Amino acid sequence: MTMTSAKGARAGFIWLASYPKSGNTWFRALLTAYEDSAGDVDINRLDGRHAARERLFERYLACDGSLLTTEETFIARRVIYLHLAQHETSGAPQKVHDANLPLANGQLLFPPEATAATIHVVRHPFDVAVSYAYHLGLAPDFDRCIDNMCNPDFRVDGLVFAQMPQVQSDWSSHALSWLAMPGRRLTLRYEDMLVDGAGALTRALRVMYPDAEPDPARVTRAVEATSFGKLKAQESATSFRERPPKSESFFRSGTSGDWRNHLTPAQCARLADALAPAMQRMGYGPDGSVGPWSDDAPAP
Known part of the structure; x- marks a missing residue:
């Protein structure tokens, strides 16, 4: 049975959550290639629509979303998710860059009762700082990106890239x-x-x-089709509509440990000090190492 035939099995949203530049887009490419019978992937037609897309609010709100305060948009998003989850059986994942923190009313932005499953992708914050800075066109000023990653109150406010405000918080939170x-x-x-x-x-x-049950042959084809070299070559040949205007390329490095070529010891120490709770939980060392870790979620 393929992924396509599995869709519609249960109601609720599938959240594909990550801090920006942690592998969310790569995972969406893997899903797209898996679903394609030939294992092909078009980077401009990836599975996984953005959960904060403005069009979602234009359709279900009785007012212009830009008229709401930031807190009101979060509460409105939660209400919309709860409403739509009753009928959401497509199985299509929803891309998320928000943290799932309690809102002003104490309720989670992404309600468990509106959720069918969550795939959460995490990357060492040292590499995230470098990749995110290049993504935003800030490099080589990595400190500005580090400021945001260490700020528990960091949000993406206003309508940006046709997306409603999002609460990212600090990387650890x-x-x-x-x-x-x-x-x-x-x-x-x-x-x-x-x-x-x-x-x-x-x-x-x-x-x-x-x-x-996943099809092993389709899984193998999907992994082969989404190697970093192939995705980068496709971007070079056709461009990528999700690349920010200030970024030279979306698929830049695709490696682990590239932070060594960019960050100073002081910058690494600042990240390690501020983000220690989640780094320790995830097996990420303050020296940039990646050690073992154990997820306490129920085994699939």
Whole structure:
């Protein structure tokens, strides 16, 4: 049984959550290639619509979303998710960069009762700082990106790229918020995906679509089709509509440990001090190492 035939098995949203530049887009490419019978992937037609897309609010709100305060948009998003989850059986994942933290009313932005499954992707914050800075066109000023990553109150306010405001918080709070998500959840580390993409995709598919065993041949084809070199070559040949205007390329490095070529010891120490809770939980060392870790979520 393929992923396509597994869709519609249960109601609720599938959240594909990550801090920006942690592997969310790569995972969406893997899903797209898996669903394609030939294992092909078009980077400009990836599975996974953005959960904060403005069009969603234009359709279901009785007012212009830009007229709401930031807090009101978060509460409105939660209400919309709850409403739509009753009828959401497509199985299509929703891309999320928000932290899942309590709102002003004490309720989670992404309600467990509106959730079918959560795939959470995490990457060492040292590499995130570098990749995110290049993504935003800030490099080589990595300190500005580090400021945001260490700020528990950091938000993306206003309408940006046709998206409603989003609460990212600091990297540690973001990671811990999704690690605490109840229900069917799988947390994948970017570094482990680099080592065993097929294993990561297989585990994710079992969590997302528990009534359909993944097809090993399709998994293999999907991993081969989404190698970093192939994705980067496709961007060079056709461009990528999700690349920010100030970024030279979306698929820049795709490696683990690139932070060594960019960050100073002081910058690394600042990240390690501010983000220690989630780094320790995820097996990320203050020296940039990636050690073992154990996810306490139920095994898929």
